[in-house]
Each structure stands twice: as structure tokens, then as C-alpha cells.
Amino acid sequence: MRLVLEKRPEASAAMAIASPLIALALTVVTGGIIFALRGNNPVDAIYVYFIEPWVALWSVEQIIVKAAPLVLIGAGLSVCYLANVWNIGAEGQFTMGAVLGGAIPVLFPEWQSPLTLITMLALGIIGGMAWGAIPALLRNRFNANEILTSLMLVYVAQLFLDWLVRGPWRDPMGFNFPKSITFSNWQLLPYLTSGIHLGVIFAIIAAVALALLLGRTMKGFEIRVAGQSPRAARFAGFSQKWTVLFCFLLSGGLAGLAGVSEIASVVGQLQPQISPGYGFAAIIVAFLGRLNPIGVILAGVLLALSYIGGEAAQISLGVSEKIARVFQGVLLFYILACDTLILYRIRWQQRLPSAQGA
Amino acid sequence: MDLFLTIITAATPLLLAAIGELVVERSGVLNLGVEGMMVMGAVCGFGAAFLTGNPWVGVLASIIAGAAMSLLFGFLTLTLLANQVATGLALTLLGIGLSGLIGESFVGQPGVKLPVVAGIDPLIPFSVILTAGVSYVLFRTRSGLIIRAVGNSHSAAHALGYNVIAVRYLCVMFGGACAGLAGGYLSIVYTPQWVENMTAGKGWIALALVVFASWLPWRAAIGAYLFGAISILSFVVQTYGLGIPSQFLNSLPYLVTILALVLISGNRALSKRNTPACLGQPFVPDR
Numbered sequence: 001m002r003l004v005l006e007k008r009p010e011a012s013a014a015m016a017i018a019s020p021l022i023a024l025a026l027t028v029v030t031g032g033i034i035f036a037l038r039g040n041n042p043v044d045a046i047y048v049y050f051i052e053p054w055v056a057l058w059s060v061e062q063i064i065v066k067a068a069p070l071v072l073i074g075a076g077l078s079v080c081y082l083a084n085v086w087n088i089g090a091e092g093q094f095t096m097g098a099v100l101g102g103a104i105p106v107l108f109p110e111w112q113s114p115l116t117l118i119t120m121l122a123l124g125i126i127g128g129m130a131w132g133a134i135p136a137l138l139r140n141r142f143n144a145n146e147i148l149t150s151l152m153l154v155y156v157a158q159l160f161l162d163w164l165v166r167g168p169w170r171d172p173m174g175f176n177f178p179k180s181i182t183f184s185n186w187q188l189l190p191y192l193t194s195g196i197h198l199g200v201i202f203a204i205i206a207a208v209a210l211a212l213l214l215g216r217t218m219k220g221f222e223i224r225v226a227g228q229s230p231r232a233a234r235f236a237g238f239s240q241k242w243t244v245l246f247c248f249l250l251s252g253g254l255a256g257l258a259g260v261s262e263i264a265s266v267v268g269q270l271q272p273q274i275s276p277g278y279g280f281a282a283i284i285v286a287f288l289g290r291l292n293p294i295g296v297i298l299a300g301v302l303l304a305l306s307y308i309g310g311e312a313a314q315i316s317l318g319v320s321e322k323i324a325r326v327f328q329g330v331l332l333f334y335i336l337a338c339d340t341l342i343l344y345r346i347r348w349q350q351r352l353p354s355a356q357g358a
Numbered sequence: 359m360d361l362f363l364t365i366i367t368a369a370t371p372l373l374l375a376a377i378g379e380l381v382v383e384r385s386g387v388l389n390l391g392v393e394g395m396m397v398m399g400a401v402c403g404f405g406a407a408f409l410t411g412n413p414w415v416g417v418l419a420s421i422i423a424g425a426a427m428s429l430l431f432g433f434l435t436l437t438l439l440a441n442q443v444a445t446g447l448a449l450t451l452l453g454i455g456l457s458g459l460i461g462e463s464f465v466g467q468p469g470v471k472l473p474v475v476a477g478i479d480p481l482i483p484f485s486v487i488l489t490a491g492v493s494y495v496l497f498r499t500r501s502g503l504i505i506r507a508v509g510n511s512h513s514a515a516h517a518l519g520y521n522v523i524a525v526r527y528l529c530v531m532f533g534g535a536c537a538g539l540a541g542g543y544l545s546i547v548y549t550p551q552w553v554e555n556m557t558a559g560k561g562w563i564a565l566a567l568v569v570f571a572s573w574l575p576w577r578a579a580i581g582a583y584l585f586g587a588i589s590i591l592s593f594v595v596q597t598y599g600l601g602i603p604s605q606f607l608n609s610l611p612y613l614v615t616i617l618a619l620v621l622i623s624g625n626r627a628l629s630k631r632n633t634p635a636c637l638g639q640p641f642v643p644d645r
Contacts, residue, residue: 005439007642086443138616142624147390147443148566149619152612155559163605283447322458329452333434336445340438 005344015342020288022341023334024302030330031323040317048316049309059312061195063304065266069094069258069278071203071300074285075210075293076251082214082291084227085247089135089150090255091279092157093128097256098263099161100127102270105187106169106180116186120260128256129249131157136248140241146248154279162272169270180270189265199261203300206254210293223247255279276307277325284332303328361590363477367548369586371396371540373485375564376571376578377492378536383568384496385529386509386636390446391431392537393561394453399424399541401457404552407470416470416546417481417539424538425531427453432530436523439640454555461552469550479547481539486579488536493575505529509634512641522641537561559612566615570622573632581618588614 028050032042053059073090080087087093101124104116135150166178174181189198214220226233226243233240258278267274285303289295310324340346375392382389402423407416431449434440472479496502507515508525516522544560545552563585571577592607 003437005437005642081444088447138620142620143626144616144619144623145566145569148562148569149616151562152559152566152615155612156609159605159609163603166605167603280451284451287444320459320462322455322462325455326452326459327455329448329455332448332451333430333445336440336448337434337438340440344439 004347005340006347007344008342011342015338016290019338019341020290020299020335023288023331023338026334026338027327027331030334031327034323034326035317035319038319040319045313045317045319049313050305052316053305053308053312058195059308061193063301063308064196064200066304066307067297067300068197068199068203069262069275070282070285070303071297072199072206072258072261073251073255073279073282074289074296074300075203075207076254077282077286078289078291078293078296079210079214079223080247080251081286082227083223083243083247084230085136085244086147087132087135087150087248087251088147088283089132089152089154089279090251090282091275091277092150092154093131093252093255094259094262094275094279095154095157095161096131097124097128097259098270098274099157099164099259100124100130100256101260102169102180102263105183106270109181112184112186114186117189117264120187120264121257124256124260125253126256128259129253132248132252132255133245136245139244146244150248158272161270161274165270165272171269178272182269183264187264188268189261191265197261197265199258199265202257202261204297206257207293207297210250214293219246255282281306281328284328284335287332287335306331360477361594365583365586365590366482367479367586368590369582370482370485371543371548371560372564372567372585373489373579373582374481374543375537375540375561376567376582377485377489377575378533378540379564380568380571380573380575380578381492381496381505381536382529382533383637384509384573384634385505385526386512386634386639386641387435387526387530388442388446388638389428389431389435389449389530389533390443390565391427391449391453391561392533392564393557393559394450395424395427395534395537396453396541396544396561396564397457397555397557398427398453399538400545400556401461401464401541401552402538403542404469404545404550405460405464407546407550408464408467411470413470413472413546417472417542420538420542420546421535422538424541425535427538428530428534429527431534432527435640436526436530439642442638442640450561458554461554464552465554467552469545469552471550472547474547481543481547489575489579496575506634509636512636512639516641516643522643526641537564540564563611563615566619570618572622573634585611585614 028046032046035045036042053063077090101120104120131153134153135146138144138149139146165180169180171179171181191197222238226238263270263274281303285296285299289299306324306327310321313319314321375396379392399420403416403420406419407413427449431445434445435442504520504525508522512522541557544556567578567581570581589611592610596604596607
């Protein structure tokens with residue numbers, strides 16, 4: 001007996017939708033097993049982790065606010081991955097967006113007008129785009145692998161931010177803590193409700209805009225062709241280099257916007273740690289959302305739940321919040337495994353196919 | 359002499375991980391999960407050494423942990439034909455998360471160090487022997503020929519009757535064991551302690567080293583020692599206190615990695631010659 005994959009005549013549309021749901025169910029089951037191994041009652045633990053955050057309004061707001069950067073970054077990454085462009089350095093682009101946007105309140109603390117916020121947001125986008133342009137240009141010009149270069153730049157960006165807030169940008173009145181001044185008034189995003197800020201709107205607009213770009217425009221068609229059949233794209237005269245650069249500028253800009261939105265709301269200042277790994281979690285968001293910007297919205301909410309549930313589990317169950325990252329990793333594994341079912345049917349076969357040929 | 363040994367010690371984990379990944383890529387598989395396997399090797403190695411008091415048990419545990427993680431990668435990419443890039447990323451994300459959870463109770467605990475003779479720990483000569491062994495097996499033996507055939511043309515290797523998937527499974531596991539050992543080296547030899555995320559991108563640098571080495575084992579060794587020298591150099595400069603911010607010096611290894619990739623990849627003749635032709639392509643037997 002052995003496992004054999006049998007190619008389906010065409011990709012199963014039902015499985016494309018079912019796969020993330022199966023993956024999610026398997027993740028919850030795995031979570032229950034992990035909790036049980038640690039001596040918690042798995043049913044209670046799963047309730048605390050996955051259900052309870054939805055009961056109180058404030059924690060629903062927290063989920064939405066945490067989903068915003070994940071959706072912004074994940075929507076951009078979906079476009080990249082559709083085009084077979086592997087930007088995995090969104091965390092670095094997020095950081096540089098925060099740095100460049102944060103420069104305004106740090107260097108001009110007195111400047112308070114609506115223009116302050118607009119300038120910050122614009123600079124945030126530019127910062128992320130610029131940081132994303134580096135791996136794109138290195139790939140286009142020198143054929144350097146963008147996976148490795150974009151990831152290396154994450155560390156460089158984080159060290160740069162670390163240097164800024166410990167050195168020149170440290171708050172002189174901050175008791176030597178490695179933090180910049182705290183932002184105020186027009187240096188912060190307006191809040192729509194007590195807990196939800198404007199960044200959430202950015203995320204929704206970005207996801208819808210990218211869905212339209214992919215589904216309704218020539219550019220979107222070019223991107224999908226570039227990913228599915230690079231040869232066809234070349235024959236059609238689509239520039240591969242421009243696609244690479246476009247994807248990196250787009251996803252970098254969105255990650256930068258997420259970065260500046262985060263420091264201009266939840267964080268409220270620059271400090272060494274401004275992200276609980278949004279740039280990496282967004283990779284999972286992109287895949288869970290089927291590389292579809294609208295799907296990314298749902299996936300972003302789910303990944304946000306993994307963070308908030310992790311915090312809840314830490315408080316009520318004494319389980320480390322680090323379990324959130326385990327769930328995120330496990331979830332991505334299950335999605336990739338279940339995606340096999342879109343193209344293949346799994347069969348148990350008695351004899352080896354090679355033995356039949358011999 | 360001391361400086362020389364420090365450089366070798368800093369380079370050895372990079373070399374171990376790079377040699378493993380080199381074999382994996384020679385067989386046509388791109389496993390981007392080196393960082394994740396390495397960090398799992400580091401935490402399991404530290405934990406086993408700490409709990410038993412025997413550093414050799416730790417070394418063994420790190421190897422097993424790395425191999426186990428790679429098996430997960432193998433199952434997804436070789437059996438279920440999942441995308442190798444995405445699965446490698448998943449392996450890294452899972453490894454970092456899982457190691458943080460496993461290692462939580464180890465933070466701040468004193469580590470158990472492998473015995474060192476005259477500044478040389480046993481894994482330094484081992485890594486050199488491993489490099490020589492891999493070089494010999496890949497280019498002087500029948501098994502090496504099969505591995506390279508599978509990596510260069512899996513359909514031809516399959517037609518000749520070789521079990522492509524089995525060869526790749528073995529190579530992936532070898533790579534995982536090496537990456538795990540590299541992580542164990544960090545937590546049992548280099549700095550005997552567990553710090554969350556202590557690999558700090560070394561797995562990714564090892565991946566870049568394979569490209570830098572254009573898939574040749576001895577060049578990987580040279581590359582690893584060069585990187586070791588650069589990271590130690592930045593430490594030395596820091597102790598002199600020339601007013602250069604430590605963050606800048608700490609970012610040097612990453613910047614140098616980018617520079618190395620640019621220099622090697624920019625030279626198409628050099629990078630194309632040894633690149634396994636089937637690198638990253640899934641193999642479907644019956645098509």
C-alpha cells in the first residue's frame with residue numbers, strides 16, 4: 001500500500017475554497033493536542049483561544065486593529081506571489097516605512113497640521129517602496145536572488161531602527177529608554193471608534209483596489225501570466241523586469257504604509273520593537289487568503305485572532321503567547337499540504353507503478 | 359592564532375549548514391527552511407544537553423531535530439508536491455515559533471559545553487572532514503553521480519531506473535541533519551546558552567553561501583571562513599571603540615551577503631555552470 005497522487009483533469013474549484021477550511025480545522029485539532037500535552041483541558045483552551053476573543057466588543061476591535069497591517073501587507077504579497085516574485089522582506093519594508101514616516105514627528109515635533117499626518121503617511125509609503133526597490137533592482141540588474149536579498153534587508157532595517165532610537169532619535173526626556181518622543185495630535189491617525197483607527201480603512205481600500213487591479217485591468221492580467229507562464233508572458237511582450245519592480249514597489253509601499261500606520265496609532269512612537277512579526281505573518285495571510293486580496297481580508301482577521309487568542313491564552317491558561325507563532329507556522333503547513341488536493345486526488349495504491357512497468 | 363581560531367569557530371556553523379543545503383540543492387531541491395531547522399537544532403541540542411548533562415547527547419538531539427524538520431519538508435514537497443519556496447518559508451516560520459515555545463524554560467539556564475582541546479572543539483575538524491567527504495562523494499563516487507543526475511535531469515534519472523523521490527528524501531534529510539547540527543553548534547559550543555531566535559539569520563546566510571560557492575563544497579568552506587572573518591572583524595572593531603555604531607557593524611554580515619550574491623549572480627557564466635538544472639522543480643513520475 002502506498003500513497004499515490006492522481007492528477008485531476010482540471011483544478012478543483014471546490015477544493016480551492018475547502019482547502020483553507022480543512023487546514024484551519026486541522027490547526028485547531030493540532031492546537032487541542034498541544035494544549036492537552038501541556039495539561040490544559042483542550043476544549044476549554046480552544047474556546048479561550050479561538051472563540052472568547054469574539055465575545056467582547058473591545059477584543060473584537062483589537063482583532064480588527066491587528067488585522068489591518070496584516071491585510072495591508074498580505075494583499076501586496078499576494079500580488080507578488082501570483083507573479084512568482086518572492087518578496088519575503090515585508091518586515092523590513094514595514095520597518096523602513098515606520099522610520100521614514102516617524103522622521104516627521106521626531107525631527108519636527110512642533111509641526112501640527114493635517115498636512116503633518118499626510119506627509120507622514122506619504123513618507124511611510126515611500127520608505128517601504130524604496131526598501132522594496134533594492135531587491136527588485138538587484139534581481140533585475142545582477143540576477144541576485146530576491147528571496148535572500150529581501151530577507152537580509154529585514155535585519156539591516158531593524159538594526160537601523162535600533163540605532164536611531166538608541167542614538168540620534170532617542171527622546172532626551174525619556175530617562176535613557178531606547179524610545180523616541182511620543183507622538184500627539186496630528187502625528188497620530190484619527191480613531192473611528194474607541195478602538196479602531198484609520199489604518200483599518202486603508203487596509204480595506206488597499207485590498208479592494210488590488211482585487212480590482214488583478215481582476216479587471218491589463219496590469220493584473222500581466223501579473224498572473226508572468227506567474228503562471230513566464231514564456232507566454234515573454235511572447236506577449238510583457239516586461240519581466242518591470243513586473244518584478246512593480247510587485248516590489250507595490251508590496252513594499254503597502255508594507256511601509258502599514259509600518260507608519262502602526263507607529264502612528266497603536267505604538268505611538270518609535271522603539272526597537274514595533275511589530276510582532278507582521279511582515280512574516282503576512283506571508284501566511286497571503287497563502288491562507290488564496291493569493292486573492294479579498295480572501296486576504298478574511299485571512300488577516302484569522303491571523304490577528306491568533307495573536308489576540310495567544311494573549312488571552314496566556315492570561316487565562318498560563319500558556320505562553322509564543323504558541324501563537326506555532327499555530328501560524330502549523331497553519332501554513334496545513335494549507336500547503338491541503339492545496340495539493342486542488343490539483344491532485346489522493347489514492348492508496350496496492351502495487352508500485354514502477355513495478356508494473358518493469 | 360587566537361583570532362584565527364575565533365574566525366574558524368564563527369564560520370563552522372555556517373559551513374555545516376551550507377554543506378548540508380549544498381547536497382540538497384545538488385539533488386534538485388530548494389529547501390529555504392535552513393533557518394528553521396537550525397533554530398530547532400539549537401533549542402533541542404541545548405535542551406538535551408541541559409537535561410542530561412551530556413553535551414554529546416545534545417549534539418545527537420540537534421541532528422535528530424534538524425532531520426525530523428526536514429522530513430516534514432520532504433513529505434510536503436516530495437510526496438505532496440507542494441511549492442518548495444512556500445514550504446521552506448513555512449518550515450522557517452514553524453521552526454522559529456516552535457523553538458521559542460520549547461525553549462521558554464531554558465532561557466537564562468547555564469549550558470553544557472562540548473569539550474575543547476587547545477581552542478579546537480571536535481566539530482571543527484568534523485566540519486572539514488564533512489566538506490571533504492561531501493566533495494568526494496559528489497564528484498568521485500557513483501552515489502554522487504546519481505545525486506547530481508537527479509538534480510540536473512530528474513526525468514532522465516527516472517528513466518534510467520533511479521528512484522528520484524527516494525534520492526531526494528535522503529538528500530533533504532542529510533541537509534536537515536547538517537542544519538540541525540549547525541544550530542546545535544551555536545547553542546552547545548559557540549555560546550552555550552539558549553536565546554530565542556539565536557540563529558539570527560545564519561540559516562539564510564548559509565543559503566546564500568551555497569549560491570556564492572556555486573554549488574562546490576570547497577568554495578562553500580572558503581565562503582564560510584570569509585563570513586566568519588567579517589563577523590569577527592566587526593567584533594574586534596567594536597572593542598577598539600572607533601565610534602562606529604555597533605548596529606552598523608552587526609549589519610555587516612547581512613550587507614556582505616547581499617554584496618556576495620550580487621557579485622556572484624551578476625556573473626552569469628559562473629553562476630550558470632554549476633546550478634542544478636532541476637533546482638526547485640517538483641518531480642511527478644507519471645507525466
